[in-house]
Amino acid sequence: MTKISSRDLLDSVASRLERGDFLRVNGRVAQVVGLVLESEGPDVQVGDLCEVRFRRRDTALRAEVVGFRGDRVLLMPLGDIQDIGPGCDVVALGRTLGVHVGPALLGRVLDGLGRPMDGLGPVVTHEYYPLHAPPPHPLRRQGIDHPLSVGVRVMDGLLTLGRGQRLGIFAGSGVGKSTLLGMMARYTEADVNVIGLVGERGREVKEFMDRDLGPEGVRRSVVVVATSDQPPLVRLKAALTATAVAEYFRDQGANVLLMMDSVTRVAMAQRDVGLAVGEPPATRGYTPSVFAFLPRLLERAGAGERGSITGIYNVLVEGDDMNEPVADTVRGILDGHVVLSRSIAARNHYPAVDVLRSVSRVMPAVATPEHIAAAGRVREVLSIYEEAQDLVNIGAYKAGSNPKIDWALANLDAVQTFLRQDVAQHSPFDVTVAQLAKLLPS
Numbered sequence: 001m002t003k004i005s006s007r008d009l010l011d012s013v014a015s016r017l018e019r020g021d022f023l024r025v026n027g028r029v030a031q032v033v034g035l036v037l038e039s040e041g042p043d044v045q046v047g048d049l050c051e052v053r054f055r056r057r058d059t060a061l062r063a064e065v066v067g068f069r070g071d072r073v074l075l076m077p078l079g080d081i082q083d084i085g086p087g088c089d090v091v092a093l094g095r096t097l098g099v100h101v102g103p104a105l106l107g108r109v110l111d112g113l114g115r116p117m118d119g120l121g122p123v124v125t126h127e128y129y130p131l132h133a134p135p136p137h138p139l140r141r142q143g144i145d146h147p148l149s150v151g152v153r154v155m156d157g158l159l160t161l162g163r164g165q166r167l168g169i170f171a172g173s174g175v176g177k178s179t180l181l182g183m184m185a186r187y188t189e190a191d192v193n194v195i196g197l198v199g200e201r202g203r204e205v206k207e208f209m210d211r212d213l214g215p216e217g218v219r220r221s222v223v224v225v226a227t228s229d230q231p232p233l234v235r236l237k238a239a240l241t242a243t244a245v246a247e248y249f250r251d252q253g254a255n256v257l258l259m260m261d262s263v264t265r266v267a268m269a270q271r272d273v274g275l276a277v278g279e280p281p282a283t284r285g286y287t288p289s290v291f292a293f294l295p296r297l298l299e300r301a302g303a304g305e306r307g308s309i310t311g312i313y314n315v316l317v318e319g320d321d322m323n324e325p326v327a328d329t330v331r332g333i334l335d336g337h338v339v340l341s342r343s344i345a346a347r348n349h350y351p352a353v354d355v356l357r358s359v360s361r362v363m364p365a366v367a368t369p370e371h372i373a374a375a376g377r378v379r380e381v382l383s384i385y386e387e388a389q390d391l392v393n394i395g396a397y398k399a400g401s402n403p404k405i406d407w408a409l410a411n412l413d414a415v416q417t418f419l420r421q422d423v424a425q426h427s428p429f430d431v432t433v434a435q436l437a438k439l440l441p442s
Contacts, residue, residue, distance in 0.1 A: 027090035030072060035232065035276045037063060037075040039090040047096050047132065050075060053089040063090075064097065064233060067277040074277050076233040078113060096132065099241050100125040101248035105222045106192065109209070112226030112238030114245075129248050131240040135299040142303040144335075147366040148255070148310050149429035151187025152180070154353045154419050156432045158375045159338060162366040163255050164303030166311040168263075168330050171340030171352075172320040178204065179423060180340070180351045181259050181314065182212025185221060187426045190257035190310065192249045193221035196242030199235050199265030202227045212423070228265075232272035239266040243300050250307035258301055262314040267294060267326045283325040291329055298333045322357075336360040349420055356382055371433050377440040381415050384408035411440055 027041030029052065037052065044050065044065045051060040052075070061084065063075035075090070099114030102125035109118040116123050144162040161167060171177050185193045195213070197205055205225050209218060222245050226238035239260060246258040260266070267290050274287030282288055301311030313334070317327045320342060331337050338358045345352035356379065364372060385408045391397040392409070399406060418439055421427065427435075 027073060027092075029084060029086055029088040029090060031086060032081060032084060035076060035081075035272070036066075037077060037081070037084065037090075038069065039073040039075060040071070041073065042090060042092045044073060044092050049093045049095055049097055051091045051093060052077070052084060053091065054083050055085065055088055056083055060091075066233075066273060069278070076273060076276065077231060078234055078237070079231065096130060097237060097240075098128050098130045099244050101127050101129050101245055105245060107219050107221070109223045109225060110241065110245075112198075112224065112230060112234040112241060114224070114241045117225065127248065129244040131237060131244050133244065133247060133300065135296075136302060136304045140305050142305070142308065143365075144303055144362050145365055147429065148257070149187075149189045150184040150257075151189075151426045151428065152183050152351065153421050153427045153432045153435070154351055154355065155184070155338075156427070156429050157371075157418070157436045158355055158378060159336065159353075159358055159360040160363045160367045160371070160375075161310060161336075161360060162362040163310055164301075164308035165336065165360070165362045166298060166301050166313070166334045167360065168313050168315050168327075168334045168337045169340065170315045170317055170322055170327055170331070170337055172317055172342060175340040175342055175345050176350055176352050177314045177316075177340060178208055178261055179212055180353075181261055181312065182208060182214075182217065183351070183421075183423060184312065185257065185259060186212075186214055186217040188257050189255075189429070191220075191254040192246075192256045193217065194224070194242050194246040194249070194256060194258045195221055196224045196239055196258075196260040198226050198238045198260065198262065199228045199268065200225070200261065202229070232269040232276075235269040236266060236273060239263070239297060243297065246309045247300065250304050250309050253307045255307060256309045257312065258309050259312045260314065262316045263294070263298075263330060264314075264316040264318075264326050266297070286325055290326075294326075294329055295333055298330070335362055349416065350423075351419075351421065353419070355379060355419070356386065368433075370437060373442065374433075374436045374440065377442070378415055378418075378436070381408045381411050381440065385412055414439055 027039040030038045030040050046065050048065045050063050052063055053060050062078045066076045067074040104124050108116055111117045144164045146163045148161045148163045149156055169177055224238050224242040226235045246256045249256045270290045270293050271286050274289040279287040301309040315327050315330050318324050336359055339354040340352045341354040384404050388405045
């Protein structure tokens with residue numbers, strides 16, 4: 001047996017004391033008001049992750065610090081607050097939320113906190129990405145100069161996307177937003193799809209996976225799901241989790257297609273969090289933090305130094321009002337918008353894209369002059385017909401009165417046939433451009 005001197009023992013104890021933290025100060029739940037826990041301590045800052053220890057069982061509930069009121073800490077739970085009461089311990093974990101990332105995520109379905117929920121076992125990953133990250137430096141972003149095909153004629157032909165573009169799809173409920181997303185996810189040329197389903201009905205998640213996305217789309221996709229019954233903070237974190245996963249694949253040099261359905265429900269979740277901690281309601285009940293959060297979220301997509309994230313965000317407009325606060329804010333941030341029309345959908349025309357009210361701001365940089373000219377002729381046909389539609393429908397227009405109207409009427413059926421596309425139909429980019437050029441020769 002080796003003999004240890006008193007001096008060596010003291011030195012060893014002193015060394016351990018210097019390296020270790022043997023004192024932990026826990027907080028205590030003081031009260032629960034709605035969705036917010038008020039705790040006396042611990043020493044934390046906004047965004048820190050804590051555990052709330054139940055008194056009646058051994059499990060713990062995670063919660064995030066969302067603010068302070070006087071000397072109390074305000075926490076928003078990441079789960080069910082049942083069985084929480086005054087006196088429950090609050091333990092600071094000393095870190096913020098993040099998500100484990102890696103190639104093994106492909107083909108998997110995650111919950112809003114990045115945990116697998118598809119019953120296929122754990123995901124083996126080796127990296128950890130924070131949910132909150134700064135966007136790429138504006139001077140270090142790659143330029144958007146390559147088109148990204150999504151296999152949908154109206155998109156590739158008239159609203160051509162570029163790698164690293166951010167686009168919004170604006171529509172009311174039941175007009176075909178999710179179906180259009182599924183088509184693009186299935187047929188896109190992007191290397192990886194990351195799909196965030198935020199605030200969706202539980203029924204719609206399974207339908208989207210099986211019907212819209214399909215097995216082919218699932219294999220190269222990561223799906224993040226937070227249904228409408230989840231706490232607001234979990235729905236909010238789902239959007240951040242999907243963005244962080246997309247950032248991981250972008251940093252590997254991949255061209256990522258990030259789709260989020262819907263950014264409106266993300267804004268609603270942020271509004272619920274803001275109101276719960278005492279923020280005053282502003283425009284139509286939305287709190288100021290909503291309009292601060294949206295740019296931080298949306299700017300994280302785009303071209304990076306390596307790879308790119310092409311962001312497509314569904315915007316659920318309330319009452320088909322395209323100028324409601326969230327829609328108006330998002331439209332000003334993104335690089336284009338696609339408007340889906342209920343009246344076009346009512347004519348059984350799908351995808352129900354209102355071409356004249358939609359625009360891709362990067363199309364001039366990624367499409368050829370011939371392609372742009374052909375798309376312009378299609379827009380001209382639709383515009384002329386829209387102006388003369390009432391006269392034509394009541395029989396007041398006489399053929400030969402206006403050559404432009406005659407030209408538009410003669411080509412209208414061909415244009416509408418081109419714009420229609422079945423869900424199961426894939427149209428390659430080159431084929432779409434060739435069809436568009438032959439549709440209305442110059």
